[in-house]
Every structure is written in C-alpha cells, then in structure tokens.
Amino acid sequence: MVLALLGTGLFAGFINTTAGGGSMLSLPLLMFLGLPANVANGTNRVAVLFQSVVGTHTFRKKKVLDLTSDSRLVLPALVGSIIGALIAVEMDVLLLEKVIAGLMVVMLLLVVIKPGAWVAGHAGITNPKPTLLQYILFFFIGVYGGFIQMGVGFFLLAGLVLGCGYNLVKANAVKVYIILGLTVFTIGIFMYYQQIDWLAGLILAVGNAVGAWIGVHFTIRGGARYVRIVLILALVIVILNLFGVF
Secondary structure, eight states, rough: HHHHHHHHHHHHHHHHHSSOHHHHHHHHHHHTTOOHHHHHHHHHHHHHHHHHHHHHHHHHHHTOOOOOGGTTHHHHHHHHHHHHHHHTTTTTOOOHHHHHHHHHHHHHHHHOOOOHHHHHHTTTSSSOOOHHHHHHHHHHHHHHHOOOOTTHHHHHHHHHHHOOOOOOHHHHHHHHHHHHHHHHHHHHHHHTOOOHHHHHHHHHHHHHHHHHHHHHHHHHHHHOOOOHHHHHHHHHHHHHHHHOOO
C-alpha cells in the first residue's frame, strides 16, 4: 500500500505540475484501497497541498513566478473553491465525471487545433491586469476545483493561456500557485467534515511533492512545446478513463 501510494503520488505530482489530471491516478487508487469516494476526494487534497507548496516554491526560486503580480486571480478562485468544497462534502460525483469527460474532449481539441496559443501566448500581455470577465471565469474554475480537484489544472491552463495570454510555462507556474491558494482553504472544510484519511494522504503527499519538484524542472528546461506534449497525453488518458475505456 505504501509503495502504491508513493509511486502513484510521484506520477500524479509530475502530471499535475506539468499539465493536469494527476488526480485521475490518485483518486481511483485511494478508493481501491477502501476509502469512500468523499473521503478519497478529501484525502487527495493533502497530497495536492504538499505538491503545490513544492511547485510554487520551486517556480518562484527559478524566477518564473512573482507572488505579488501573479496573485490577482487567486482571490476569485479561492472564493469559488470554498463554495465548491461545501457542495462536495454533501454530493456524489459520479454524474459529474461524465460532464468532465465531455469538457476534456473540447479542451483536447483546443490544444490540438490551436497550438500557437499554447506555445507562444499573446505577445505583450504576459502579465495583463485581469478583467471582470476573467475574475468571473476564475471564480467558476475555483468552484469546480473546490468540488473535485480532478482536472482543475486543465481548466486553469485554458483560462490562463487562452483567456489571459500567458505562455504555457508561465501559465503552469501561476496554475500551481492558484491551486495552492484554493487548497489551503478547502482542505479545512474536508477536515471539519472528517473526510480525510491522514495516513494515506501524507504518504501520497511525499510522492506528489517529489513529482512536483521533477515536474517544475521539466517544465522550465523543456519549455512550452514539450509541456504541450505532456498536456495532450494527459488529456487523452483522462478522457479514455472517464469514458470507461480502462
């Protein structure tokens, strides 16, 4: 069990940091080990928290992330995540998985059809001042992230690249920072409702943290073009899994 949690955490942390969808590995494992779906959903946040701390610190150390200027979109996502988490502790997520699958197909098409938007971004607006529409967009992304962590990285990347003009390397750094902010608060809600298995969560967190550290260095060295390849592969895996192919 320990080896499974560590190994899965390693891959999940790497995928979450370079693209998104790593929780598609960790959530099924936690449920396979006997945790109810709601407890698995809460327990997974422990690993995401550790992974986000490592990822944010490393991106900042590499001077890809500026905590001051890149904090603008954290607040609306954070507020939304609290609402989403409050819904999650009372609701079943099986129906939502089918909706996620359809959205992932749309996002995969966006990545494949418009690669220039991911690789180059929009020149001159790498750190734009957020608009009201962007605040609203990230609020709803936060609601989704609070409800179920799985796949939120994809939505954040789409919002940051296509909606805000970031290149993919920068977008990954800001994405990790936003996830850190919303996880700090939502994990408190799952704790209050006693939907966290701390032993499993902390073991998984060790793997996630190491995977995040590797993922940050891969992102910076590989650049946006290589991260896009990982993103496409991760999207395909998530879509096939959600449609029950494996």
